[in-house]
Amino acid sequence: MTALEKLKKRLARIRFRTRAVHGAEKMALFISAIAAAVLVLPLLYAAPLRDDVVYRWLVSLSAAGLFCWLGYHWFLKPLWQCVFRRNTPSLEKSALQIGAAFPQIRDRLSNALQLMRDMPKMDEAASALAQKEFERVHQAVAGLALEKYISTEQLRRNTATAAGLLIVTLSFAFIFPNTYREALRQLLTPYSRPAQAEYVFRVSPGDVRIVRGTSLEISASVADVQPRSMSLHVLYGGGFEETFSMQPVAGGPFRYTLENVQESGRYFLKSDDRSSESFQLEVVELPDIRQMQLRVRPPAYTKLPEMKPEPDVGLVSVLPGSDVFFSVLTNKPVREAKLLFSDHDPVILKISGEALTGKVQIRSAQQYSVYLKDSAGLENANPILWQIDIIPDQRPVVEIVRPGRDQDLDESRRISLLISGEDDFGFTRLDLVYSVYRSGEKERSFRERLNYVSREATLQAEYLWDLQPAGLEPEDVVVYHVELFDNDMISGPKKASSREYRLRLPSLxxxxxxxxxxxxxxxxxxxxxxxxxxxxxxxxxxxxxxxxxxxxxxxxxxxxxxxxxxxxxxxxxxxxxxxxxxxxxxxxxxxxxxxxxxxxxxxxxxxxxxxxxxxxxxxxxxxxxxxxxxxxxxxxxxxxxxxxxxxxxxxxxxxxxxxxxxxxxxxxxxxEESLRIAEEMVQKQEQINDKAQSESSPEQQSALADEEMKQMKRLEQLQQALKSLQEKIAELPQIRLPREQVNTAQETAESQELMENLQEMTQALDRADQEQAAQTGQQLMQQMQQMQQNLAQAREQMQQNQQAELRQALQRGARDLLRLSRRQEALARKTAQSEATQFRDLADQQQDVLSALLRTGEKLLKKTQESFFMPGEAVQKLDAAATNMRSAIDQLGNRQGARSAGHQGKAMQGLNAAVAELRQAMRNMNGSGSGSSGMQDFFRRMMGISQAQEGINQQTQGLNNPGMMSMERQAALARLAARQEALRRAMQELQKQYGGRGDVLGDLGNIAREMQEVAQNLRQQKTGRQTIERQRRILSRLLDAQKSVQKREFSKKRRAETGKQYRALDPGRLPADLGERRSRLRQDLLRALKENYTRDYKKLIRSYFEALSREAQQEGTGAQ
Amino acid sequence: MKKYSLLCILLLLPVCQLSAQHAAPGSRFTIARLKYSGGGDWYNDPSIIPNMLRFLNENTNLRCGTDEARVEVTDNALFSYPVLFITGHGRIVFSQQEVERLRNYLLNGGFLYADDDYGMDASFRKMMKKVFPDKKFVDLPFSHPLFSMLYPFPAGVPKIHEHDGGPGKTQALFHEGRLIVLYTQNTNISDGWADPEVHQDPEPVRRAALQFGANIILFALAQ
Known part of the structure; x- marks a missing residue:
């Protein structure tokens, strides 16, 4: 590309840009003009001009003309020139314009271009000069920034103006949309009537959404006008319309409040026959609870049924640990639902459509509310704050009803407790807690769990408390109480303690x-x-x-x-x-x-x-x-x-x-008391003597010295008992008590030597002088044994005296019966030989014998009725003799001599047999030895057997210890079997001697047989439950037999003779009080006396009840 | 009267069965023989209660055990037995504790049947006086349900053994209208329950004793 071409291209670019900038400037002017026109447009339609249609046409046509003119010149023309007239002006002209902006160039560039254009017409020299000139110019502009020629200053100003006007216009339009809308409408449709510009309603809140049931305040005013009245019209679905008159607020807008809006619709306002536009009134519903049902499940331990409060009642009182179930129905489906508690984490409710469910366990009092949120994000308003109260599980109470006081224990060391407790839901545990105090010091403490578990609210527990295992000694004190635990599994069982009571084991x-x-x-x-x-x-x-x-x-x-x-x-x-x-x-x-x-x-x-x-x-x-x-x-x-x-x-x-x-x-x-004390002294002294030798530590010896001190107290007691005994003997000269032995015992008890020995023994033990203690202990033992023997002899002597009286009675009875037997024999012989005419006389004689027999029998029974030696067989024989005598009398009355004689003979035999029984009884008495009575002898032997059996029983149970070596066990069982066998023989011996009294003693033979079986089991090493049960049974029967001999009822009538038929008298009817009259009367009396009657009247009432009571007593004499 | 008795039985049987179910410690109802101190032979005639129970099993809808229970007043199991039976020839002694406990048992639903085997009358009455100082024995009229509960006894208690001669006595102590102690005297009903060879009573006499016993037990359980 040549320099010229490059220059031309550069100039063409500058030319295009210059034109584009100029076009843009005009467009900005156009926009500014339009904006300004729009801005002022409402002014053109201000009242009353706008009402004139010609004016409206004029404005509209002027606006259209202006718009067209401006549109052509400031918009279409620059746009056309920019797009379609790119080569204008010519480059020479453009170069001239550009050169004018640069003083060093001025027209040189334009000239250079012209030279170059005309160069083909020039000669060579001129061409060269032209070329030369062009090159100089070209060089001159090459270093210049020709683009600076394009000025955008105007464009910026225009654009800023346009933007400012545009903003202002749009702002006004936004603020007054109706005004501008109306002005535009008038501009575009000048033939239409202008809007009522003076009734521009200003309504608040316009389109609105409110919650159903709430209120809506609508306020409205009219721009620039203060209308005389205004009404609110609400249109609901189905064409239903409500109209409300709005009231102006002093100088301000009209207002009306729609209360409790329930339905969606539209509303508009009317004033002076003009209506506002209509607005949307949308009623929405907040999520809310339609129904709520609580269900309370008390803790399982209470066993209480589920409770269901009234529907829609969220206020409940529950036991701690109760589960509260919530069932809620909402008015609409919700997206989120939860229970909010005052002192508990929120509980999310499970949503199923409009149904919500949830559960919470309550342990403390709570306030709560239900939170709801629907899919629109609306929440329930003002939820009710409910309260869940806690009913506390009460503490149990317990008391020991029986004995309910401090008391002494007896020898059995058993005491029956009646424990009464109360709780609201039952109990899990009842403990007996006790401590043993010896000499004021606590020895040991125990806690025994009594197996009383109850779900009842009250507890009546009987417990037979055996204190044998506590190893009590006389004068020990047991302090006890019971503790009752309830069944509260939520807060943990609560405990109640009864009052403390004391038991004391008194000394002999x-x-x-x-x-x-x-x-x-x-x-x-x-x-x-x-x-x-x-x-x-x-x-x-x-x-x-x-x-x-x-x-x-x-x-x-x-x-x-x-x-x-x-x-x-x-x-x-x-x-x-x-x-x-x-x-x-x-x-x-x-x-x-x-x-x-x-x-x-x-x-x-x-x-x-x-x-x-x-x-x-x-x-x-x-x-x-x-x-x-x-x-x-x-x-x-x-x-x-x-x-x-x-x-x-x-x-x-x-x-x-x-x-x-x-x-x-x-x-x-x-x-008896003296003897018991003496025996106790001997026993204790023996223990002290043994321990004094085996236990050598000073502490042990000192403890023995304390024991010896107690012996002194026993001695004092013995002295008092003997003194008292002597006084009684002096008061009762006829008493059969042997005084000599009592005197001797008393002398020993009061002797200085005994007291000195006791003191010496105490001191020796204090000094831990075992040798001295052994010597003195031996002396003491002898003295005490002497006392015991004297007293035992005294008692035995007394019993012998009593026995002697008994023996005399038996002898007299036997003698009298023998005499009667002889008379009966003679009578029988006479009857056999007599004629019928003598039968009456013989019957009288037989009656005499019978009467004598009854007298003798009565006397004998009376004298001997307390005797263990009175043989039942003798009584039976006497009874048989009397029956035969009666039959003999009957037969004599029937003139049946031979039959009568037969009965008489049997009667005689009965008498003789009775005599033989009595003599045998006397022989038994003599043979029982050592002067003791038969009862005593039997007792002693039975007691010995019982004690031995008790020992065997205990040892047998001990052999069930699994740790025992088999050889050792085998040997021990063999020894026990031998002892059991020996006992069996002793039992058989006893049976032989006293077996005739089986009616009193029970079947001793059975006991012996059981013993034999136990011995066999022991030999076969069978020590199981069966053997032990059998041993217990034996012991029980032995003890029973011992007790049975105390039975005094002893009569021929005990025989089980089948009853005859008697006609009984019907008592008629039960007494009205059923035998409870006295207690009822007493209750009635007490009740009556509690009333506020006068004193005289109360006296009368008392007399009346006393009379009734006497009557009741008299009626009852026969019945009891 | 017969109709009334049948009605009674029909009405009472469920009650009897209920009582029987609650007769712990065994699962079936049994009669508990009361062991007492004082020397009397509380244990005599061991066959009587098993025989009575067998009779009840065979002749009523009551399902009973086969063995007697033995209980002392101070035993913890006392309250497990709805019916106590006491008999003997001798002296009966209750300690103060026993007196209180027996009173507690009887006032709280227990029933005591006492049968004098001859010789316990005086001490039994004395002990009962200790147990219930304010109550007295009353003679039961023959119209009382006891005499018609299951078997009719229009002439009063049957005479089983002779003893003092004359008719037997049926007396009772009541508490708030409930019969708590039944006492038969001078007849010895329970001897009639014994094995035939024990007292060698004729069969009709034994049968009457068992029937009267059945009346007693049913009445005790049903009242």
């Missing part, structure tokens, strides 16, 4: 001392009663004598009799109380095994005597006396007085007999 001495005191009190009471009885008797005697002189009773006499009757009644009641107290005392002694069978038997007699002392006859006599006094019948009064006096005398005699018997018993019991 204490029990004896207490019993002694009780006896003394009883005696004093009896003496007092005897004295009172005597006084009453004298009073009655005096009144009776006076009455015989003058059969008119004055007021004073009547009063005296009433007093006497009242006193007698009181005495009877006191006797009953006394009997009960003695009963309790005997029970206690018996429970502690402190009474010998003989003394126990005598106590029973005494109790019966006391029971019988208040005879029904005495009460009847008192009642009759009362009646007679009320009727004032002299004859009856005298009779009643005499009867009363007689009963009193009888009562006094019985009372005296009771006192004597009690005194005698006291003496015997003192002897």
């Amino acid at each position: 001495m204490e029990i004896f001392a207490e019993a002694g005191e009780q006896q003394e009190r009883s005696l004093e009471n009896l003496d007092e009663l005897a004295k009172n009885t005597e006084e009453i008797r004298e009073d009655v005697q005096e009144i009776l004598q006076e009455f015989r002189r003058n059969p008119e009773l004055d007021w004073e006499d009547k009063q005296a009799l009433r007093d006497a009757s009242g006193k007698q009644e009181k005495i009877l009641n006191d006797m009953q109380t006394l009997g009960e107290q003695l009963d309790e005392m005997v029970d206690r002694m018996e429970n502690n095994e402190l009474l010998s069978p003989e003394i126990l038997q005598k106590y029973q007699e005494l109790q019966e005597l006391i029971d019988e002392i208040a005879t029904p006859e005495m009460r009847e006599a008192m009642r009759k006396l009362q009646e007679a006094m009320e009727k004032l019948d002299p004859e009856n009064i005298e009779k009643a007085l005499e009867a009363f006096q007689q009963e009193q005398e009888q009562f006094a005699r019985n009372l005296e007999r009771t006192i004597n018997l009690l005194k005698q018993l006291q003496a015997e019991q003192r002897l």
